[in-house]
Amino acid sequence: MKKIYLFVVALLIVGTAQAQEQDTLKILKKGTKTSMIIDSSGVSITVGKADSVKKAKKPIKYPHTTFGLTFEHFDIGLGKYHTGSDFSAPAAYPFLENKTWKTLNIGFDLLQFGVRFNPSFKMMLAAGIDWNLIRLVQNVTIQPNQPTLTSTQDAVIYDKNRLSNKYLRIPLYFEFRSPQGEKGKRFSIVAGPEIGFLLDGKVKQKSSEKGKVKFKDDYNFEPFRYGANIRVGYGGAGLFFKYYMNDVFAKSQGPADYKNLNFGLTFGF
Numbered sequence: 001m002k003k004i005y006l007f008v009v010a011l012l013i014v015g016t017a018q019a020q021e022q023d024t025l026k027i028l029k030k031g032t033k034t035s036m037i038i039d040s041s042g043v044s045i046t047v048g049k050a051d052s053v054k055k056a057k058k059p060i061k062y063p064h065t066t067f068g069l070t071f072e073h074f075d076i077g078l079g080k081y082h083t084g085s086d087f088s089a090p091a092a093y094p095f096l097e098n099k100t101w102k103t104l105n106i107g108f109d110l111l112q113f114g115v116r117f118n119p120s121f122k123m124m125l126a127a128g129i130d131w132n133l134i135r136l137v138q139n140v141t142i143q144p145n146q147p148t149l150t151s152t153q154d155a156v157i158y159d160k161n162r163l164s165n166k167y168l169r170i171p172l173y174f175e176f177r178s179p180q181g182e183k184g185k186r187f188s189i190v191a192g193p194e195i196g197f198l199l200d201g202k203v204k205q206k207s208s209e210k211g212k213v214k215f216k217d218d219y220n221f222e223p224f225r226y227g228a229n230i231r232v233g234y235g236g237a238g239l240f241f242k243y244y245m246n247d248v249f250a251k252s253q254g255p256a257d258y259k260n261l262n263f264g265l266t267f268g269f
Helices: 002-021
Strands: 025-028 035-039 042-046 064-083 104-118 121-135 140-142 151-153 160-177 187-207 211-217 224-234 237-244 258-267
Touching: 064 121, 064 237, 104 160, 140 187, 187 237
Parallel strands: none
Antiparallel strands: 025 035, 035 042, 064 104, 064 258, 104 121, 121 160, 140 151, 160 187, 187 211, 187 224, 224 237, 237 258
């Protein structure tokens, strides 16, 4: 630290000596005509704007096509499971009872092919990942490699007991947006159908007796799902709602007419 102080003092001494040798000191502000000149006659200050040449933007021709990697429509919200208007666990599957505020949906798009037909309307085909995280209430273990959804009651008290799935989601979006406001932001509505392919399922448990354990299997989840989504936003943030029309679990492998809807916040329009 002492060496640093000595170095700074030395720089100040050298700078002062050089300033004394110069008769004139001129200071310029980058990008403008502003300057300050100090010499033996006094101080002279000039203020002005620099000459600039603005490049005209090339007009966009429609339809305009885009394709590539992206990170859009990042969803984080709640997952709700129901049989008709009943949001409790199915009668024959009480172990599916879940904690409302810890049963989540998270997803985002990673690849997109889009066609913009005019400044207000765009159609996009995307691909991304979607997770559904079901926080179970009961101290049970969902069994892997079973012909139907099966659980065993455990003597362990779990701090965390989660059943989850991961889907490759492929949505088709139709986007309508308003003209830009004074702050450069717009209102947007994005809606369309969505299909999904099951990538894997997982059980993750945490307890003082067993520590952290994980099991992977398909857990009888529906391998192919289909539904619809809608997003409403302003600027880069908004709300999303997704509903899947077929059952959460494969036919005859879990509760019938047990469906999933998700809603929450979305970012990236």
